[in-house]
Amino acid sequence: MKITGRNIKRRLYGLRTLPSHIKRARYFRGHGVHSPFVYAIVRQVFMRSTFLADERKLYNALIEQGVAKRRAMQLQNLMEHLRYTTFCIDSEAPADMIIATADYPTSQLAALATTARSESRTLCIIAPSLDSERDHECKRLVAEHTCTSVDNRGYLLLFNNHLPKQKFRL
Numbered sequence: 001m002k003i004t005g006r007n008i009k010r011r012l013y014g015l016r017t018l019p020s021h022i023k024r025a026r027y028f029r030g031h032g033v034h035s036p037f038v039y040a041i042v043r044q045v046f047m048r049s050t051f052l053a054d055e056r057k058l059y060n061a062l063i064e065q066g067v068a069k070r071r072a073m074q075l076q077n078l079m080e081h082l083r084y085t086t087f088c089i090d091s092e093a094p095a096d097m098i099i100a101t102a103d104y105p106t107s108q109l110a111a112l113a114t115t116a117r118s119e120s121r122t123l124c125i126i127a128p129s130l131d132s133e134r135d136h137e138c139k140r141l142v143a144e145h146t147c148t149s150v151d152n153r154g155y156l157l158l159f160n161n162h163l164p165k166q167k168f169r170l
Helices: 008-017 025-030 036-046 057-064 069-081 106-118 132-144
Strands: 087-089 097-100 122-126 148-151 155-158 166-169
Touching (some): 036 069, 069 155, 097 106, 132 148
Parallel strands (some): 087 097, 097 122
16 A cells, blocks of 8 residues: 655655744753853843843833833843943944844944944844844844854844854854
């Protein structure tokens, strides 16, 4: 009797297109992160489902900009974790953390990254893979970046804190 339908080879062919969160399951809970700085961020910021402190200024500003609640909470916790006191959204104003939302023009991201690097500030780019142009520009920025970069699919963090060049895709 002949077995009809899709054979095993054709069934397994679809596994090459698994979503990225399944492909990167081995990085769950910080496994594979060999930087104490980034490991602490993964464990104490990304995996946390509550606020670290009572401060909600950044969280409220990001919610007004249309950022998802979970991402806004993570960035608020990141500010608390790194002991940052100031932030700016979609501008080059002097602040500890510079945030470029999805509405920020892709063509100006390189200038914003240069400003953040020259002033030793952290740059956060919301939705780095929103479209192909933004994705390409963010990959170029990561390749040129001289310190630690963390991409967790929701936003890209470019730290300018004199740590060695490391790229993390979580």
